[in-house]
Amino acid sequence: GAVVSQHPSRVICKSGTSVKIECRSLDFQATTMFWYRQFPKQSLMLMATSNEGSKATYEQGVEKDKFLINHASLTLSTLTVTSAHPEDSSFYICSAPDRGRYEQYFGPGTRLTVT
Amino acid sequence: GENVEQHPSTLSVQEGDSAVIKCTYSDSASNYFPWYKQELGKRPQLIIDIRSNVGEKKDQRIAVTLNKTAKHFSLHITETQPEDSAVYFCAASTGGGNKLTFGTGTQLKVEL
Numbered sequence: 001g002a003v004v005s006q007h008p009s010r011v012i013c014k015s016g017t018s019v020k021i022e023c024r025s026l027d028f029q030a031t032t033m034f035w036y037r038q039f040p041k042q043s044l045m046l047m048a049t050s051n052e053g054s055k056a057t058y059e060q061g062v063e064k065d066k067f068l069i070n071h072a073s074l075t076l077s078t079l080t081v082t083s084a085h086p087e088d089s090s091f092y093i094c095s096a097p098d099r100g101r102y103e104q105y106f107g108p109g110t111r112l113t114v115t
Numbered sequence: 116g117e118n119v120e121q122h123p124s125t126l127s128v129q130e131g132d133s134a135v136i137k138c139t140y141s142d143s144a145s146n147y148f149p150w151y152k153q154e155l156g157k158r159p160q161l162i163i164d165i166r167s168n169v170g171e172k173k174d175q176r177i178a179v180t181l182n183k184t185a186k187h188f189s190l191h192i193t194e195t196q197p198e199d200s201a202v203y204f205c206a207a208s209t210g211g212g213n214k215l216t217f218g219t220g221t222q223l224k225v226e227l
Contacts, residue, residue, distance in 0.1 A: 034214055043204060043217045044159065093158060095215075102147045102166065102211040106158040 002028045002098045006107035013084055013114055021079045021110045023094030029074035030096035034104070035067075038091040050077040050094075084114045117142040119207050121218030128195050129226055136221045138205035139187040145207040148188045149215070150179060152201045159204060163190070195225045 003026040013019050023033055031052045036044040048069050049057040056069035068080040077096075081088055091111055095104040118141040128134050140148075146167035151159035165172045165179045165188065172179050176195075181188040192199060205218040 032212055043220050044215075046214055046216070049214055091156075097212040100211065102208070103149070103161060103164065104215060108158050109156075111156070 001103075002026075002096075002105045004030075004094065004096055004105045004107040006092075006094060006110050008110060009108060010111045011113070013112070015085050015114055016083055018080055018082045019084055019112060021081075021092055021094075021112075023077045023079070023096070023107050025075045025096050025098075025105070028096075028098045030077075031074060031099065033071060033077040033094055033096045035069065035077075035079050036093045036095065038093060038109075044093065047079075081112065084112070086114045088112065089114045117145060117207055117209075117216040119205060119216050119218040121205050121221060123221060124219065125222045125224070127224045127226060130195060130197060132195055134190075134192045134195050134199070134223055134225075136190045136203055136205070136223075137187060138189070138207075138218050139185075140207040140216075141186065142207070142209065143186065144209045146210055147208040147213075148179070148181060149206050149208075150177075150190045151204045151206065153204060153220075154201050162203075192223075195223075197225050197227060199223060200225045 005024045007022045033050040035047045038044045047062045050069045050071040052071045058064045071077040093109040094107045097104045121138045149164035153159045176193045178191040203221045206215040208215045
């Protein structure tokens with residue numbers, strides 16, 4: 001099956017700093033990627049849809065100036081959490097559908113801890 | 116937008132028993148319904164999915180049923196084993212390549 005990777009798997013940063021998370025499709029091209037956030041014991045909540053070569057589409061309530069998304073190539077999308085605060089600590093997961101398929105492929109997730 | 120409800124939130128069964136998890140969705144345009152198993156700290160793992168042109172699908176001990184009229188779908192796990200213990204999420208989508216809306220999750224515990 002198709003493989004999606006994420007980097008880093010874990011990151012600890014200080015309050016006020018920015019963190020970049022990468023999501024890569026390794027063996028297929030992804031014109032669309034999705035970014036989810038998952039707090040402990042909660043479900044996956046869609047943050048935004050990343051579209052190659054165009055602006056991301058953010059879900060209601062997600063601050064687009066705080067969560068910057070760039071999808072510059074067909075295999076890479078990045079999520080930058082700017083001016084991170086402790087309440088941004090969460091598990092961030094990306095997913096991508098392989099073109100023409102219904103199934104989405106999830107990255108392994110990134111555990112962000114803001115101190 | 117789509118809203119997916121999932122019940123129960125926790126489910127405890129004895130090894131060998133069956134487990135059933137139910138979901139309802141609100142958007143009649145949804146036509147793809149996957150089920151995921153997630154272990155702590157890991158990515159969701161697709162265990163079975165169904166499209167709206169099918170009423171039931173089975174894969175060994177796992178089956179999913181879909182009632183489009185009532186807008187609900189269910190996951191059935193038979194002959195449960197301790198390794199089935201995990202959090203299970205249902206989801207809905209309006210088609211290939213479109214965003215998924217997840218249910219709230221069910222913590223399944225299979226006891227010896």
